[in-house]
Amino acid sequence: MTEPISERVTLGNTGIAITPMGIGTWAWGDGVMWGYGKGYTDADVRAAFDATVAAGINFFDTAEVYGLGRSEKLLGQFIRESGQTFVVATKFMPFPFWLTKNALRRALRNSLKRLGMPRTDLYQMHFPLPPVPVETWMDAMAEAVEAGFVRAVGVSNYDMKQMGRAHTALAKRGIPLASNQVFYSLLHRDPEFNGVAQLCKDLNITLIAYSPLEKGVLTGKYTPDNPPPGPRKNIYSREYLQKAQPLIEMLRDFGDAHGGKTPAQVALNWTICKGAVPIPGAKNVRQVQSNVGALGWRLTDDEVAALDELSLAVKA
Numbered sequence: 001m002t003e004p005i006s007e008r009v010t011l012g013n014t015g016i017a018i019t020p021m022g023i024g025t026w027a028w029g030d031g032v033m034w035g036y037g038k039g040y041t042d043a044d045v046r047a048a049f050d051a052t053v054a055a056g057i058n059f060f061d062t063a064e065v066y067g068l069g070r071s072e073k074l075l076g077q078f079i080r081e082s083g084q085t086f087v088v089a090t091k092f093m094p095f096p097f098w099l100t101k102n103a104l105r106r107a108l109r110n111s112l113k114r115l116g117m118p119r120t121d122l123y124q125m126h127f128p129l130p131p132v133p134v135e136t137w138m139d140a141m142a143e144a145v146e147a148g149f150v151r152a153v154g155v156s157n158y159d160m161k162q163m164g165r166a167h168t169a170l171a172k173r174g175i176p177l178a179s180n181q182v183f184y185s186l187l188h189r190d191p192e193f194n195g196v197a198q199l200c201k202d203l204n205i206t207l208i209a210y211s212p213l214e215k216g217v218l219t220g221k222y223t224p225d226n227p228p229p230g231p232r233k234n235i236y237s238r239e240y241l242q243k244a245q246p247l248i249e250m251l252r253d254f255g256d257a258h259g260g261k262t263p264a265q266v267a268l269n270w271t272i273c274k275g276a277v278p279i280p281g282a283k284n285v286r287q288v289q290s291n292v293g294a295l296g297w298r299l300t301d302d303e304v305a306a307l308d309e310l311s312l313a314v315k316a
Helices: 042-055 066-082 101-115 134-146 160-171 196-203 214-219 238-257 263-273 285-292 301-311
Strands: 059-061 087-092 120-125 150-156 177-183 206-210
Touching: 042 066, 042 285, 066 087, 066 101, 087 101, 101 120, 101 134, 120 134, 120 177, 134 150, 134 160, 150 160, 150 206, 160 177, 160 196, 177 196, 196 206, 214 238, 214 263, 238 263, 238 301, 263 285, 263 301
Parallel strands: 059 087, 087 120, 120 150, 150 177, 177 206
Antiparallel strands: none
16 A cells, blocks of 8 residues: 555644545444445454555544444444544434434433543534424534533534534534535535535535445446445436446546546545545445545546536436
8 A cells, every 4th residue: 555645634613634535434334235244244344444544544434323333333442452543423313203402412422432432523413303403403512512522513414504503503602513424426416506515615614525436336336237236226227327337437537547546536536626525435445445546646627527517417
């Protein structure tokens, strides 16, 4: 592997320094979407963690619902055994039956217990689910920061108005909204068109992009005759995969022009060029090495524009 990544970007207005790309750990323990325990094991995930550390990536994203808590447990175990410190983000799922701020406090305690940490660097609201108002949850988040259990506050899957409300509520307590984690990829560009990306820029809120490889579609390994396995097969139709092939070919062409980069690496680099911090998943060493190859170089403005134009032709 090449020299460890030394570049850092700042998480919103928090002063927390992270690598331009993190690693998402949804697949660490998840058997429903990703087939944990069938195609890969704890040993594979541990090897992926070690490879991530060796590459210099310092930002890990997890959530209490990933693998029903197993992702947090595995990540916490690996970090303790490594003897190093990293920027760790996790999430609270505000189920509709959680009606008070005590639910967040309880969930945070349980997440910290699974992680084996006294605090988390970034605590995020996983979804803006009703009926509890955004402001109530942000008050609970602010209290967690003031109590020393959370360094920075983020949201996830919030639209422009919800993000603005969260930002305003936290600002009243003197706390910045650090991030909004949203589904963002070359094949899912809604944040560019619904105001979320622009508001992130205006307020210096980091846009964290989950599923930046479109659950594997942008790697180029899936075709109309070779669809993704499991539930993903029902998400991406044969017709959709057919429409995506010209875009995949352009990713290959641009990758060749940059020294043999893969479609996945070009797609991740595009996300970074757009000002986002992608958090692709990695459940084995090969995937980590592929992800890391997206760093240390940059697409040209013309290449980004060409990918933008062609991506618009691919609709689900």
